[in-house]
Amino acid sequence: MALIVQKYGGTSVSDIEKMQNVAKRIIKAREEGNSIVVVLSAMEGETDRLAQLAYSASDHPAEREYDVLISTGEQVTISLLAIILNKMGCKAKSFLSHQVKILTDRDHTRARILSVDTERINSELKKGNIVVLAGFQGVDQNDNITTLGRGGSDTSAVAVAAALNADYCEIFTDVDGVYTTDPNIYDRARKLAKITYEEMLELASSGAKVLQQRSVEIAKRYGVPVYVRSSFNNELGTLVTKEDREMEKEVVSGVTYDRNQAKITIVNVPDKPGIAARLFTPISDQNIVVDMIIQNASVEGFTDLTFTVSKKDMKEVQAILKKVAKEIGANRIEYDENISKVSMVGVGMKSHAGVASRMFAALASEGINILMISTSEIKISCVVESKYTELAVRVLHDVFHLDSEDK
């Protein structure tokens, strides 16, 4: 008998009929002899509706109150699912964060889970109840309601699984697993049976949005096996887990892309100590995340500095650079929003040489110019003109034979 945490996303609980299907799936797992804890998101679109209501009341809604408002979305789904489960003859109880104590810090709208008290959950499981928990939310130590940010229900589920020492955590969503690349871009994309936490993190940060990044970090820290599955079929999905020997054989697990980046080049900066700090400190002070940073070798005491930020942050960065440029004696600043980042991810890269050169050669063979390169232990990213995004993804997928399990 296993202890399983199942998380269902907003598309899986968007109406009563879909919830009935979810209930059947839960009852099946229960009848197979397992103890089940369920974590739910709000109905698809509901969090947006509530957020709109808040913004129609104020341009800058008080964050404590905003959390009280949008946390009602999950309260609706957990109570409805518990009603349905009970109607189907399966004992179930819903719980909010203050009732089981899912404790977070006080950082409203982007809180982090500090601890999950397992006492009430375990006692309800012992009584034979299905425990249905509201995802996406917690309470601070004064019982104020907090929320975890978009996708936070994944994090709730994994944190609960870690605290309960559950056998595994199933994340039911509207895709049936993690693919070698975006199936919308390339129909030869293949579903992966397994992927490591590290690869999943790199995929997430490169734009694949199957799991909230923090949920993967927690899963990795506590060694929680996570299955990403579809709630609309019975496929096994993808297991996100720690690295094993078999997985090391795979050089590359996936190709991913991110169209949301913009590139900024500061041309001919004097190459003196402290320049980078003077440039990036005011940017990070505004909570703007800089992704790639590249500095060319210095020529006659001058260098070019290139970095990328999210497109949405471009205006603010431009305003900051206007001030800083003169200070640091920069000659010219170039802005380019017309780019994409294409990345290859795989734990095997650590022990396999030549992945980078094969990647560069493949892009060159299609006449795709590489604007920036950045590498980590298990990832190589190239910035290319955005019009080449799909082509780059397809050619890399082909070159590394990602459509086949024996490569």
Added chain:
Amino acid sequence: MALIVQKYGGTSVSDIEKMQNVAKRIIKAREEGNSIVVVLSAMEGETDRLAQLAYSASDHPAEREYDVLISTGEQVTISLLAIILNKMGCKAKSFLSHQVKILTDRDHTRARILSVDTERINSELKKGNIVVLAGFQGVDQNDNITTLGRGGSDTSAVAVAAALNADYCEIFTDVDGVYTTDPNIYDRARKLAKITYEEMLELASSGAKVLQQRSVEIAKRYGVPVYVRSSFNNELGTLVTKEDREMEKEVVSGVTYDRNQAKITIVNVPDKPGIAARLFTPISDQNIVVDMIIQNASVEGFTDLTFTVSKKDMKEVQAILKKVAKEIGANRIEYDENISKVSMVGVGMKSHAGVASRMFAALASEGINILMISTSEIKISCVVESKYTELAVRVLHDVFHLDSEDK
């Protein structure tokens, strides 16, 4: 500086614009130097929408879960109002029952408030915050969410006012006070400046639905002055309070009516001890409330027994009587749904003779036949054919000069 509890009903918070008006009213009371605690209902129609959702999930939704679901309605309004108040520069915080501890019994969907912890409310008031509380709900001692039944926000507000020892409680609603009779039936109805708790209770039980009955009971027990006011104008409304000398002068405060009753007559029952018990026990066992009961004097060992119940309970009562009739040797049973109860209410009746006879004469003068009579210390009720309802109300209103303050 006074401590005031203000309660706003669903029609007063049905959209952002209306909530902005509510916020202005709160800020005005605050600027006059008062400490304000606000109790809110859900947006008009929202509780019905949530209830429908529950009933689309199950014919008999689990009551614990039903309460979790419908309590979200007030969570939405309190957070939105707090957002609006903060935007207007007025510090405000919303609180749910588990946060301030509004403790109830475990009777889901019809819970009764046991206690209100004032510690957190007082500490937030001291910090200069407006405290915005969710009406209609509480928590039991295990922190399960409970609700108080329809109209429960009135009860929340009065219970909070009693616990805080507030100077008074204002109930803002879509009518601007308590009237001598229903203004929709008679345009000469006059708004009362004052009414006693006892009269308010009799009016409520006779069909006037301005305040939830339990809220009046609590106000009476703790001596909380309650103002019934409109949130759409600045009229003073009606003060519900304890009896004083001035009020004793008023013989009759109002005329009220109830079209929801049905009359049942059991003809020619043998007049033996225990008959009434055998008749009414199975009815009360089904939680059916019997309002008026009249037994005529016995003639030759036989009597007629007449009583009224809510129209909605008629079918069930008929089923019960079918079984009981033979047992008690009843000859015939007559059912009549075509009736109304018209009542006169007034604390002055206690010390004024002749009210009943004036009432009967007035009805007779219009040819209205009286089918049943029942009296209490401060109320006289007559059952009449329902087609006479409006006429009876108007003639009684005229005879007792209720349109004028000097009668």
